[in-house]
Amino acid sequence: xxxxxxxxxxxxxxxxxxxxxxxxxxxxxxxxxxxxxxxxxxxxxxxxxxxxxxxxxxxxxxxxxxxxxxxxxxxxxxxxxxxxxxxxxxxxxxxxxxxxxxxxxxxxxxxxxxxxxxxxxxxxxxxxxxxxxxxxxxxxxxxxxxxxxxxxxxxxxxxxxxxxxxxxxxxxxxxxxxxxxxxxxxxxxxxxxxxxxxxxxxxxxxxxxxxxxxxxxxxxxxxxxxxxxxxxxxxxxxxxxxxxxxxxxxxxxxxxxxxxxxxxxxxxxxxxxxxxxxxxxxxxxxxxxxxxxxxx
Numbered sequence: 001x002x003x004x005x006x007x008x009x010x011x012x013x014x015x016x017x018x019x020x021x022x023x024x025x026x027x028x029x030x031x032x033x034x035x036x037x038x039x040x041x042x043x044x045x046x047x048x049x050x051x052x053x054x055x056x057x058x059x060x061x062x063x064x065x066x067x068x069x070x071x072x073x074x075x076x077x078x079x080x081x082x083x084x085x086x087x088x089x090x091x092x093x094x095x096x097x098x099x100x101x102x103x104x105x106x107x108x109x110x111x112x113x114x115x116x117x118x119x120x121x122x123x124x125x126x127x128x129x130x131x132x133x134x135x136x137x138x139x140x141x142x143x144x145x146x147x148x149x150x151x152x153x154x155x156x157x158x159x160x161x162x163x164x165x166x167x168x169x170x171x172x173x174x175x176x177x178x179x180x181x182x183x184x185x186x187x188x189x190x191x192x193x194x195x196x197x198x199x200x201x202x203x204x205x206x207x208x209x210x211x212x213x214x215x216x217x218x219x220x221x222x223x224x225x226x227x228x229x230x231x232x233x234x235x236x237x238x239x240x241x242x243x244x245x246x247x248x249x250x251x252x253x254x255x256x257x258x259x260x261x262x263x264x265x266x267x268x269x270x271x272x273x274x275x276x277x278x279x280x281x282x283x284x285x286x287x288x289x290x291x292x293x294x295x296x
Contacts, residue, residue, distance in 0.1 A: 017244045017248060020241045024240075027230050028234045031227050031230035038227060041219050044216050045216035048212050049209075056206055059199055063195075069195065070192050076184040076188065080181035083177045084175075087175055090171045109153075112146050112147045115143055122136065
């Protein structure tokens with residue numbers, strides 16, 4: 001009965017080791033499957049990030065071109081505004097110069113010259129008393145001074161007219177330059193907008209890819225947590241399997257030791273039995289020969 005019980009215990013131990021190994025393999029398989037899934041998701045995430053980086057680089061290139069156009073546009077806009085500013089200043093200067101014009105200076109000068117000519121003709125052709133002639137001479141001298149003043153004013157007015165005309169030409173030129181600069185500003189703005197419109201959908205795609213990559217990463221994290229849990233269980237179960245096998249090995253070693261000891265005892269017993277038989281045979285032989293029998 002004892003032998004039967006020992007055999008049953010051994011079977012239970014063997015079965016326990018097998019079950020432990022089976023559970024260990026199951027956990028390892030789950031861990032490996034989870035790691036494979038995590039690696040696949042990691043590859044998908046990395047692929048998404050690579051595509052995101054490629055699009056981001058494309059956006060960077062487009063932004064650089066757009067910013068270059070915007071900078072050029074800013075320069076031409078500044079030139080346009082400077083031309084407008086200078087034109088307005090010249091218009092104001094021309095207005096101030098026109099305020100300094102003397103109205104009808106040319107007509108006044110012509111009238112004064114005509115009056116002088118009439119007075120000189122009168123002096124030369126009309127008989128006058130001494131007093132009348134002196135008065136006339138005073139008038140002639142005064143008219144000369146008036147004509148001299150009017151001529152000076154006329155020269156100043158002519159100079160102002162020339163300057164006003166020059167300013168007008170400069171104003172016209174400035175407005176032409178400003179118009180050309182404005183056309184460039186509009187053209188550059190439209191080109192920069194084209195690049196901006198290209199950037200927008202790419203930026204939306206990058207945002208979408210970032211969200212997708214984040215989702216994949218979160219999945220990787222969760223699966224890694226599950227894989228780590230199964231790995232920890234696998235390590236614990238492996239240690240248990242090793243412990244069971246070690247315990248089983250120790251029991252087998254002890255059993256072998258007992259068997260060996262029993263074999264030695266049997267051998268010793270058999271050796272003693274052969275020696276006893278030899279002594280008995282010798283004693284019988286001696287007895288037959290009527291000799292003294294000694295055993296031991």
